[in-house]
Amino acid sequence: MVISFHKLVLRQIIKIETGSRLMSTFPRATSERAKELTDAYDRVGQKVKELSTKCEHPVNIVAVSKFKPSSDIMALYEHGVRHFGENYFQELMAKAAELPRDIKWHFIGGLQTGKCKDLAKKIDNLYAVEAVDSLKKCEKLNVARKSVGGSKINIFLQINTSNEEQKSGYRLDNLEELYETIEYLLDEAQCSHLVFKGLMTIGSMDESTSGKRNVDFDRLVLLRKQLEEKFLIKLETSMGMSNDYEQAIEQGSSNVRVGSSIFGSRPSKANK
Ligand SMILES: *Cc1c(COP(=O)(O)O)cnc(C)c1O
Numbered sequence: 001m002v003i004s005f006h007k008l009v010l011r012q013i014i015k016i017e018t019g020s021r022l023m024s025t026f027p028r029a030t031s032e033r034a035k036e037l038t039d040a041y042d043r044v045g046q047k048v049k050e051l052s053t054k055c056e057h058p059v060n061i062v063a064v065s066k067f068k069p070s071s072d073i074m075a076l077y078e079h080g081v082r083h084f085g086e087n088y089f090q091e092l093m094a095k096a097a098e099l100p101r102d103i104k105w106h107f108i109g110g111l112q113t114g115k116c117k118d119l120a121k122k123i124d125n126l127y128a129v130e131a132v133d134s135l136k137k138c139e140k141l142n143v144a145r146k147s148v149g150g151s152k153i154n155i156f157l158q159i160n161t162s163n164e165e166q167k168s169g170y171r172l173d174n175l176e177e178l179y180e181t182i183e184y185l186l187d188e189a190q191c192s193h194l195v196f197k198g199l200m201t202i203g204s205m206d207e208s209t210s211g212k213r214n215v216d217f218d219r220l221v222l223l224r225k226q227l228e229e230k231f232l233i234k235l236e237t238s239m240g241m242s243n244d245y246e247q248a249i250e251q252g253s254s255n256v257r258v259g260s261s262i263f264g265s266r267p268s269k270a271n272k
């Protein structure tokens with residue numbers, strides 16, 4: 001079969017396009033909005049870089065884009081940002097479908113058991129699930145991911161460090177449940193499609209706004225050390241949001257989830 005020059009050129013174009021669409025068909029922000037976003041991202045990025053250097057550990061920024069349009073995400077994507085965080089399954093599905101395939105999505109919202117299957121099956125560039133709080137959810141994520149032969153999903157187990165009733169996450173006063181989940185995650189024969197990446201916490205509002213050392217962050221870091229010794233593994237910590245990411249890095253965070261400081265404020269009902 002003779003391949004025409006035209007087809008060869010077309011193939012080249014397809015190779016340099018990002019994901020399944022041509023760059024020009026992705027949602028676009030106005031140049032003003034794009035500048036606002038990239039300036040804000042760079043301000044956060046600069047602070048993170050300084051603190052990361054000072055504290056001598058690498059820090060990844062997850063840009064939390066919930067309730068913000070895909071065009072905002074695209075503006076940061078073109079600025080080189082790849083890690084984005086979303087809280088709601090439907091919203092993540094819609095955005096993942098219209099945005100480049102090399103975005104590394106972090107699902108950071110409360111995850112219902114019934115949504116695990118779809119999340120793991122339908123979003124092939126799902127990089128991490130950050131608020132996992134039960135063995136059952138891990139099992140469901142693993143089985144679903146395996147069934148589609150997808151890449152491994154990084155798992156952050158959520159810890160309720162502030163011991164608040166309304167917060168989800170493993171409780172510190174009953175570690176058996178947490179150990180059981182970790183044993184599952186580390187057993188490659190059973191759990192082939194998940195990677196135990198680290199621990200995640202939100203912490204209490206009071207601790208976050210105290211302006212002092214955050215006790216909840218200390219609890220997470222202490223638990224990380226205990227688990228690293230017990231299971232002979234290395235773990236990351238996902239802690240710190242717009243209000244408290246600087247403090248979190250000082251206390252050892254390797255993954256900060258920053259929304260409003262990059263994208264601007266959200267409507268208050270969406271502010272969860
Ligand atoms: C919304 C959200 C964030 C980002 O919050 P900001 O205060 O806007 O930075 C981080 N983590 C989780 C779990 C969230 O739900």
